[in-house]
Amino acid sequence: MSLFSLGIxxxxxxxxxxxxxGMLLTVVTxxxxxxxxxAAEPAWTVGAVCSIIGFLLGVxxxxxxLQWTKGIDTPLHHGPPADKPAWxxxxxxxxxxxxxxxxxxxWGILLLMVGGTVAMIFRTELAQAGLQFLGLGLYNSFIGMHGMIMIFAILLGVGGMANxxxxxxxxxxxxxxxxLNALGFWFNVPGSLLLLLSLFIGGWxxxxxxxxxxxxxxxIGYQLFFLGVFAIGLSSIVGSLxxxxxLLCMRPQGMSLFRMPIFCWAVFATSLIQLTATQxxxxxxxxxxxxRAIGMGFFDPRGILGEISPLVGGGDPVLFQHLFWFYSHPAVYIFVLPGLGIISELLPVFSRxxxxxxxxxxxxxMAIAIVGFLVWGHHMFVSGYNDILRVPFMYSTLxxxxxxxxKFFSWLGTMWGGKIHFDTPMLFVLGAISVFLIGGLSGPILATVPTDFPLHDSYFVVGHFHATMFGGFVFPFFAALYFWFPKVTGRMYNETLGKxxxxxxxxxxxxQTLGQMGVGVMGxxxxxxxxxxxxGNYQIESWHLAVTIAGFAIAFGVLLMLWNFFQNAEVGVAAxxxxxxxxSPEWQIPSPVPEHSFAAPLRVVGEPYDYGLADSGYVSTATPGDD
Amino acid sequence: MANNRRHFVIASVLIVIFTVLVYWLLDGVLLKPEAAVVQAAPIDNLFDQHIWLIAFLFALVVVFMCYALIVFRARGDEGDGEHMHGNTTLEIAWTVIPCVFVIYFAVISTTMLFDITRPHPDEYVVNAEGRQWSWLFTYPESGAITQELVLPVDTPIRIDLTSDDVLHNFWVPEFRVKQDSVPGKTTYVRFTPNKVGEYVLRCAELCGLNHSGMLAAVRVVSRDEFDLWNSEQIAQIQE
Known part of the structure; x- marks a missing residue:
């Protein structure tokens, strides 16, 4: 078997x-x-566009x-490839x-590790005041890189759970x-590679x-960054469609929308945002x-580009922020809604x-998804847009x-009166609730404009959104990994290591989050x-040291989890x-899940979460004749 | 249900205790810089109200959660919990009650916002131009151009912000308020210094390589000292 039998x-x-x-094309033109x-910039830009297409063709x-365009029929192949090892x-x-x-x-976990490593590097730099080992330019590239890689990682993690x-x-x-599903995934690979490559041609x-x-x-790094994001965006759009x-067309008989497992609702809301805002x-x-490439000064007020741009002036930098946040705020809900869905999905199982x-x-x-479209302007309270706009965006944000x-109160209601088990997935669900609570509660103080003035663009915001991202995505994602690991591999992870x-x-x-918020308030x-x-009366440095140590502890925990999975995926105890x-339906079939999942069409015979109701089931996989 | 009532009484007591504890913790960690403008008082007051609300809601959820985890833990049995799908009255209650908080904060924030950003008839105007990576201040009254921002105490100030390169942001933590400077337009920020002292203006919008070092000295001085400084500046220009 040669290396090139691998699509990647x-x-x-x-x-x-x-x-x-692409580069050759530019040169010839x-x-x-x-x-x-x-000319480096056009060459890299056109090259990057062609490289995405090149990857998709190659893989x-x-x-x-392409076969269909020639009128050749290609039946859907099922199962592992015939002439190659299954892996x-x-x-x-x-x-x-x-x-x-x-x-x-x-792929999402790999990016999570790259983004985490970048964070560890600049977090080490921040442990002490003064510049120790990172230059200013590299530091600025790294913070952006950390942010965007993590966003890719989260989108991939969401895509992984949903698919x-x-x-x-x-x-x-x-x-x-x-x-389309496969295409949606493979967009991500050239996209994230372009993003990583951008660091080596100047960064951004x-x-x-x-x-x-x-x-x-x-x-020039910007161009690869923009096109990398564009590729990931295409993945989001086709994936959500x-x-x-x-969700709308393939539910079995009897599964009305309000009888779907609750995670499906979260995915539905997320997909609606992804399909309509990513553009x-x-x-x-x-x-x-x-x-940049041809000097159309959309965001260029008065010919700042100078000699580069023949079409000077007339643009507005603030316009960019409106367009950008119209996606990037709802994006926050793209990241957290599936995670909140995981919390709602797992709580009944472990609370019985x-x-x-x-x-x-x-x-x-759905309400969060819809309101989420109306709040983008809270990122722009001090951007220089018309002052009066602050008011409606403050209201919608609140x-x-x-x-x-x-959601929070309903989760408490779910736990109240249950018989709660503390397996690792449940622990992560509880961790997620506590952390998302911190993230959520630190929101209104940023939403009311007078208190946003001192906090805007301060480290407090960093603390706030790390808490929402960890509580809304990272903790639930880890809960999901532990929870479905036995379903995917058929093996059990090591419970002690998980705990x-x-x-x-x-x-x-x-x-970490308290420290980040603290140093932000200090100024x-x-x-x-x-x-x-x-x-902060010289307290800021000790807080930064604490945040750095906490960051390394989190990284260590993540490595422990990956080692746990790696160790047990093949040889762990049969689950x-x-x-x-x-x-839930997926647990009524063998682990690991067979190629075609369900041997017979599913029939819905009850409610999804009727724990405590004797002799009730949610679905039946048996054919009607068997009853 | 009687059992539930006992649980709620215990939980409520714990919530009160925990609220105070969380407030005390946050108050110790979230150290605000000294307040040096008139506008800081209402802003800090609203901040404090938020911290109380955060402490209460955090305590509410965490106490109920931990309480449930202890009281309703599975004690080795494989049975299921109570079969109960929800309670519409409760759901409506915890949808409507937060609305009251939202309206309260929306109303006081709006009033305060208009109050602290209201133009003052005799405000003293200084132009501040952000440039990668320094600040330049122009005093329209005298024509003075300086790299240090000198302001008279107890005088309403309006800073007109401009930029000729990229976005910057005018922020003196002790002044609380913040505003971007945007190429192609003039933006404004208003405040009234009420404490003589030396502060640091810190650019709060990522503006490239040396963003972290884009600082400027700010000096708030007494009216007399300001007039003296002002006449020195005028004398210098005339030389």
Whole structure:
């Protein structure tokens, strides 16, 4: 078996070739126009676009469609490839949603580790005041890199959970569009590689938000960053379309919307946002990219570009922020809604009690998704937009508290009166609630404009959104990994190691977030390579040291989890089909899940969370004749 | 239900205790810089109200959660909990009651916002231009151009912010308020210093390589000292 039987290897070759072809195309065009042959920025930009296409062609994600254009029929291949070892399917284009789910998750975890490593590097730098080993330029590149890599990682993690779980939870054989599903995943690989590559051609120093005019002036790295984000955005759009169609059209008989497992509601709300808002970040970055490449000054007020831009003036830097946040605020809910869905999904299993207020939780996800579209301006309270806009955005932002509160109280209602078990997934759910609570509660103080003035763009904001991201994504994602690990592998992880991971990571995170918020209130700005040690009566340095140590503790916990999984995936204790005594459909079938998941079409015979109701079931996998 | 009532009484007592503890912890960690403008008093007051609300809601959820975890833990049995799907009255209650808090904070914040940003008829105007990576202050009254911001105490100030390169942000932590400077337009920030002292203006919008070092000295001086300084500046210009 040669290396090139792996799709990803062919994809990487395709990406390299695509990059070269794109650059060549630029050079030829320039020569034909009588210009100087080599110009780095257009060459890299066109190269990056072609490299994405090159990767997709190389990996084979477009194969079937290309065949169809020639009128050749390509039946959907099921199962591992015939002439290669079974594991190779995880490195190639595969149409099974379970394989794609694992691909998303593993790629997401890899990016999580890269982003985490970057964070550890600059966190070490911040442990003491003064610049120790990072230069200013590298520091600025690293903070943006950490942010964007983590966003990619989160989107991939969300994609992993949604793709693996949704068809299983609704008893569908696969997603509605398996080929589109594979394409959706494979967009992520060239996209994240472009992002990483950007660091080596100058990086980009405007943070993940990449506000112009700064981002319109910086190094070429920006172009690869913009196009990397564009590729990930395409993945979000096709992925969410697929999930929406799957959820709407492929549920079995009897599974009304209010009888879906609650995670499906979270995915539905998330997908609605992804399908309709992602275009805006694509557009905003594309406009900066075009402004840089050919001088169309969308965000350029008075010809700052000078000699580069023939079309000077007339643009507005604030416009970018509107476009950018119209996606990037709802994006926060894209990240956290699935995580909150995981919390709602797991609590009844480990509390042995029905989910309290199912409809309220389901509709609160929709409410958050809808209100989330109306709050983007709270990122811009001090941006210089019309002062009066602060008021409606303050009101809409405060409204988010209400559906979020409903979730918290309903979770408490679920636990109250249950018989609570403390396995590792449940511990992470509880950790998630405590951490998301910190994130949520630190929100209103940023929403009311007078208190936002001192806190805006301070480290307090860093503390706030790390708490929402950890509570809304990282903790629930880890809970999901521990919970479904036995379903994916058929083996049990080591429970003791899992608990150690939890008891290291959770207190460490509390210290981290409290420290971050603290130094922010003391007067430390975001995104600075060095801080004034006299802030907070000289307490700021000890807090930074504490945050750094906590960060390393979290990283250690994550490594422990990965080691735990790695150790037990092949040789761990057999987990059995339903170790958690869950009522959910995926636990009623063998572990690991067979190629076609359900042997017979699913029938819904009860409510999803009727724990404590004797002789009741949610679904039956038996054919009607068997009863 | 009688049992539940006992639980709620115990939990409520714990919530009160825990609220005070959380407030005390946050008050110890979230150390605000000294307040040096008139506007800081209402802002800090609102901040404090928020911290009380945070402490209470944190205590409410955490106490109920930990209480449930202890009282309703599975004691080695494999049975299930109470079969109960929810309670509409409760759901409505915890949807409506938070609305009251939201409205309260919305109203007082709006009033306060208009109050602290209201133009003052005799405000003293200084232009501040942010540039990578320093500040330049122009005094329209005297025509003085300085790298240090000198302001008279107890005088309403308006800073007109401009930039010729990228976004910057005017922030003196002791002044609380903050505003971006945006190329292509003039933005404003208003405050009334009420404490003589030396402060540091820190750019709070990522502006490239040396963003962390984009600082400027700010000196709030007495009216007399300011007039003296002002006449020195005028004398210098005339030389």
């Amino acid at each position: 290897a062919r994809g990487l070759v395709g990406q390299t070739l695509g990059m070269l072809v 320039r020569v034909l126009l009588g210009w100087e042959a080599w 084979g994600a477009l194969d079937d469609w 190779t399917r995880y490195f190639s284009v595969d149409y099974n949603h379970k394989v794609i789910g694992v691909q998303y998750t593993v 693996y779980l949704v068809p299983l939870l609704i008893g569908a054989e696969d997603m509605a569009f398996p080929r 120093d405007a943070g993940w938000t990449a506000y112009p005019p700064l981002s319109a002036r910086g190094p 697929n999930l929406l169609v799957t 805006l970040i694509g557009v905003s970055f594309l406009m900066v990219s075009v402004q 009690k029905p989910l309290f207020g199912y409809k309220w939780i389901a509709l609160s996800s 409204l988010v508290a209400i559906p979020t509160g409903v 150690i991971h939890f008891f290291i990571m959770t207190p460490a995170f509390w210290v 430390m700005r975001r995104r600075i390579a060095d801080y004034d040690p006299s802030l 059995g089909d339903n170790p958690w005594r869950s009522r």
